Amino acid sequence: MSTRERALSAINKPAPYGPDIDLSKYRIDEPGVEEAGELDSTVLNAASRVGLESTGLAYVQSNERALYTAIAKALEKYSVLVLPTREALTRKPHARSLAWRLLDPASDKYTAHAYLYGGELGYFIYVPPGVKVPIPIYTCLAITTNNTIQFTHNIVYVDEGAEAHLVTGCAIPHGVKDGVHIGISEFYVSRSARLTFTMLHAWAEGLHVRPRTVVSVEEGGEYVSYYVTYSPVASIQTYPVAYLGRNTRAYLASIIASSGRGVYDIGSKAVLEGPGSSAESVSRVVARDESLVYTRAELEALESDTRGHIECLGLLISPSASISSIPVITSRKQGAVLSHEAAIGLIAERELDYLMSRGFTEEEAKAVLVRGFMNVDAPLPTSIRKQVDYILDLVAKHAVG
Amino acid sequence: MPLLELLGLSVCVDNKRIIEDTSLSLNSGEVHVVMGPNGSGKSTLLSAIMGLRNARVCGGSILFNGVDITNMPSYERAKLGIALAHQNPPEIKGVRLRDVANAMAKKYGCSDCTLLAKTLLVESFMNRSLFVGFSGGERKRTELFLVMLQDPKLAMLDEPDSGVDVESIEVIARVIESLRSRGTGVILVTHTGTITEKLSRIDKVHILIDGRIAYTGSPDVVLPVVFKFGFRKGLEVLSRGV
Numbered sequence: 001m002s003t004r005e006r007a008l009s010a011i012n013k014p015a016p017y018g019p020d021i022d023l024s025k026y027r028i029d030e031p032g033v034e035e036a037g038e039l040d041s042t043v044l045n046a047a048s049r050v051g052l053e054s055t056g057l058a059y060v061q062s063n064e065r066a067l068y069t070a071i072a073k074a075l076e077k078y079s080v081l082v083l084p085t086r087e088a089l090t091r092k093p094h095a096r097s098l099a100w101r102l103l104d105p106a107s108d109k110y111t112a113h114a115y116l117y118g119g120e121l122g123y124f125i126y127v128p129p130g131v132k133v134p135i136p137i138y139t140c141l142a143i144t145t146n147n148t149i150q151f152t153h154n155i156v157y158v159d160e161g162a163e164a165h166l167v168t169g170c171a172i173p174h175g176v177k178d179g180v181h182i183g184i185s186e187f188y189v190s191r192s193a194r195l196t197f198t199m200l201h202a203w204a205e206g207l208h209v210r211p212r213t214v215v216s217v218e219e220g221g222e223y224v225s226y227y228v229t230y231s232p233v234a235s236i237q238t239y240p241v242a243y244l245g246r247n248t249r250a251y252l253a254s255i256i257a258s259s260g261r262g263v264y265d266i267g268s269k270a271v272l273e274g275p276g277s278s279a280e281s282v283s284r285v286v287a288r289d290e291s292l293v294y295t296r297a298e299l300e301a302l303e304s305d306t307r308g309h310i311e312c313l314g315l316l317i318s319p320s321a322s323i324s325s326i327p328v329i330t331s332r333k334q335g336a337v338l339s340h341e342a343a344i345g346l347i348a349e350r351e352l353d354y355l356m357s358r359g360f361t362e363e364e365a366k367a368v369l370v371r372g373f374m375n376v377d378a379p380l381p382t383s384i385r386k387q388v389d390y391i392l393d394l395v396a397k398h399a400v401g
Numbered sequence: 402m403p404l405l406e407l408l409g410l411s412v413c414v415d416n417k418r419i420i421e422d423t424s425l426s427l428n429s430g431e432v433h434v435v436m437g438p439n440g441s442g443k444s445t446l447l448s449a450i451m452g453l454r455n456a457r458v459c460g461g462s463i464l465f466n467g468v469d470i471t472n473m474p475s476y477e478r479a480k481l482g483i484a485l486a487h488q489n490p491p492e493i494k495g496v497r498l499r500d501v502a503n504a505m506a507k508k509y510g511c512s513d514c515t516l517l518a519k520t521l522l523v524e525s526f527m528n529r530s531l532f533v534g535f536s537g538g539e540r541k542r543t544e545l546f547l548v549m550l551q552d553p554k555l556a557m558l559d560e561p562d563s564g565v566d567v568e569s570i571e572v573i574a575r576v577i578e579s580l581r582s583r584g585t586g587v588i589l590v591t592h593t594g595t596i597t598e599k600l601s602r603i604d605k606v607h608i609l610i611d612g613r614i615a616y617t618g619s620p621d622v623v624l625p626v627v628f629k630f631g632f633r634k635g636l637e638v639l640s641r642g643v
Contacts, residue, residue, distance in 0.1 A: 350491045354487065357485055358476075358479060358551070359508055364504075365476075368504065369493065371495075372495030374495070
């Protein structure tokens with residue numbers, strides 16, 4: 001059976017987790033690629049919600065339009081290639097060899113739709129061997145109209161000994177009410193290479209979001225994922241998987257501030273395939289209103305001399321919100337050391353009382369505590385750390401209403 | 402007008418009366434020491450003046466600069482100029498000392514924060530989570546640092562000398578002197594009295610026993626007796642006027 005036939009056979013296949021979405025209710029626009037002129041105000045509005053500035057963006061996708069930018073060209077001086085995936089697949093055989101290699105289009109209806117109807121928009125980024133890109137590579141995926149499905153297929157290849165820091169903001173401007181975002185990401189981290197991937201999400205109450213991500217890390221490589229979502233959403237379901245080779249390391253962090261009546265089913269899995277590999281999966285959830293949050297984290301050790309730890313912490317801000325933490329650790333070889341800890345609670349009265357005695361109102365004190373709760377020691381470069389701090393300040397305010 | 406007046410104050414914790422019908426008056430620039438055995442209610446008294454929610458006023462009233470603050474929430478009392486250095490502040494994971502200090506500096510205004518941090522030797526742990534893994538001295542100096550950031554009219558220090566090294570006690574004593582010299586009223590709770598030896602001026606010493614102020618006198622009279630005989634026997638000695 002051809003890949004296309006397999007994808008067609010999966011066109012109605014629900015995902016194992018998250019609410020099932022009837023994709024036939026949404027419009028699929030004709031995909032297109034063009035040179036970015038001035039970005040329109042709706043895209044700028046969306047970008048600003050995740051702290052991105054229009055002048056620094058290497059790739060912008062608005063609905064089903066992929067836009068080249070000047071920064072993408074500027075990155076060429078570091079020999080870094082940033083292209084819309086559609087262009088890369090036409091012009092670069094290497095890109096073709098990487099597409100749909102880590103992710104099976106027949107995984108579920110979302111991957112199948114992306115494969116069949118997505119038009120291969122998204123970004124392709126190639127970092128040559130030994131190149132340590134000194135500036136973060138910013139990309140922005142925005143939905144600016146109602147009732148559409150946005151597809152994006154992102155392929156990143158960080159070659160041997162290279163290093164790159166990628167920041168992707170996915171957002172909609174104020175005013176857009178519903179739609180679907182399906183994001184396919186295939187990341188390759190070669191021998192002794194390093195990739196940090198920071199993803200910032202700001203959606204709206206009617207949006208369904210289905211990112212599908214697989215990462216391959218070769219010997220001595222390191223992958224850091226830092227994910228933040230802080231807006232209301234109809235539903236979001238994601239379960240990225242990282243395959244870790246010999247002596248590799250992965251750090252996977254999710255910061256979730258849920259609200260409204262959204263369903264947030266967010267997890268990650270690390271497969272410790274090579275000896276000496278290690279993974280840390282960290283999540284912080286602050287749930288309010290009637291939101292429903294599932295944090296899934298899984299570590300699977302296939303080799304001895306591997307290590308992994310899961311830490312899932314949750315704070316319930318509203319009585320009608322709900323958090324379920326589902327850690328899974330599986331060892332298939334003696335000598336693997338895996339552990340997990342999970343805790344869900346309320347804001348500690350004593351801490352609140354303490355800060356109020358320092359002059360903070362109850363709301364201010366809660367925001368300080370929530371902000372602190374969301375601090376994790378992710379190994380991110382300083383420039384991105386500052387941006388993340390800015391977003392987390394917003395998240396803390398949003399989380400306590 | 403006194404800076405602080407407690408009028409027949411009773412304080413309940415979990416519906417149990419811990420402080421009973423206590424009155425006290427303190428003026429700006431005065432240093433009052435409150436001493437007493439473990440469990441006598443010293444921390445509860447300070448908590449009630451600060452307005453912490455676990456210490457409920459169940460009788461009497463608290464006046465600050467003539468304003469009745471008995472039912473005022475703690476953050477409003479803080480804004481009026483009342484500050485408390487907690488005996489056992491909570492460890493707050495993820496919240497850095499720097500974040501809290503910056504937010505407070507914004508709230509209260511602070512022209513010499515850096516110098517203050519240097520004086521109180523807290524610079525090196527500004528980026529650490531608040532009180533997480535702090536030594537006794539670090540904890541006390543940090544509390545004093547945050548109190549100073551509030552630029553208080555009334556500073557209440559709950560056992561700043563317990564569990565700290567000699568160097569920290571010297572630093573803490575210097576800060577108390579500085580507070581007093583700029584007109585801040587100070588209530589100093591001490592169990593051991595160690596810090597009193599480092600202070601150039603103390604206006605009054607109150608002995609608190611079983612939730613009541615059992616004796617108030619000058620430090621020259623009270624302290625030698627307490628150090629020699631302890632609280633209960635010392636109280637007998639003082640009451641006999643010896």
